[in-house]
Amino acid sequence: MRFKKLDLNLLVALDALLLESSISRAAERVHLSQGAMSNALSRLREHFDDELLVAVGRRMEATPRAEALKPLVRDLLVRIDSTMQVQPHFDPTTTERSFRIVVSDYSLWVFVPHLLRHAAELGASARFEFLPQVGEPTQALERGEADVLIIPKRFVSTEHPSAALFEDEFTCLMAADHPLAGLPLTREAYEAAGHVLMQPASASGTAIDAMHLQRLGIQRRAEVTSYSFSSLPGMLLGTQRLATVQRHIARQACRHLPLAMADPGFELPKVDQRLQWHRHRSEDPGLLWLRETLLAAARKMDAVQLLSR
Known part of the structure; x- marks a missing residue:
């Protein structure tokens, strides 16, 4: 199929x-042969009158024209894919659909x-396929690699709709036999202690705590x-270190470990924590069900946490 002399398969x-x-x-x-892809690149170069990809040493880099095309082409293909996948009805009890969730x-x-x-109930x-939150999570939406994101508010893109999912707060954990256990934890004691820290896998990432x-000027000695x-709670056992973790994690850990x-x-x-989805997929019946199910599960989680306090 051609549009303005361009084979849309390209x-x-x-x-x-x-x-x-x-x-x-x-x-x-x-799933093409390397020869078929080389032929496709030649045809694309001819159509756009641009090299699109050029060799720089042992790698290839996109030309300025190609960089400009990149988000436009991806957006177009996501729209087409979203249109083709939408079905008039969605029955969660008979579907074989797999939902990809970045978390x-x-x-x-x-x-x-x-x-x-909740889904089982x-x-x-x-x-459900859960994908790791790495780098810029919204790129997974843009590339059509994820159906929804569950991400901190600071990562939410203004280009796509989102909804509040659940809230939490940080607290400190230590071994139950730590000298500070049961005592008021002062800033001085916090800074003097050794710490177990979470460092995001992304080299450029910084944990929210x-x-x-850093903004408060508080220094931790990372050991x-x-x-x-x-993984942090289990690393505290048998040590005199502290860990700063979300309260949901701390409560669960204290139920199973001497902390x-x-x-x-x-x-x-x-x-x-926010729930985000692609703007072109807001009316997908399957994703509407998924979003409603995620929000209902979050409400149940909050109710459980209130009862456990």
Whole structure:
């Protein structure tokens, strides 16, 4: 099929080439041979009268024209995909659809069990695929690689709709036999202690608690770092270190491990988890059900937390 002399099938190849900046990887992405992808690139170069990808040493880089085309082509293909996938009716009890959800290890531990429990109570046959929150999570929406995101408010894009999912706050954890257990935790004691810290896997990422403490001028002596908030509680056992974690994690950890919670004598940050989806998929019946199910699960989680206080 052609539009203004362009074979529209070439848009899929162009999208893959711009995402991968590699003929071989682009060919693998769309299940073409390397020769077929090279031929597609030649035709695209002729149509746009631009090299699109140029060799720089041993790698390929997009030209300015290609960089300008990249978000436009991706947006167009997401629109087409969204249109083709939308069905007039969605029955969660008979569907074989798989939903892809970007989520942090924190939400994977404290929220996802509530989601799966609630979906089971509804008799849902839908499948769930949880993807790690890395880099810029909204790119997963833009590329059509995720159906929804569960992300901190600071990562939410203004280009797509979102909704508040649940809130949390930070607190401190220590081993139950720590000398400070049961005592008021002062700023001085907090700064003097050794800490187990979460450092995001992304080299450019900074954890929300670290950002907040930096603004307060509070220094921590990092003795252990991990890429996962949920791993911190277990790393405290048998040590005199502290960990700053979300209260949901702290409560769960204290139910299963000999740990003690303590609120320090200074303000710790709030956690505002948001639900975000692509603007072109707002009317997808399946995603409408998914969003409603996620929000209902969050309300149930909040009710459980209130009862456990």
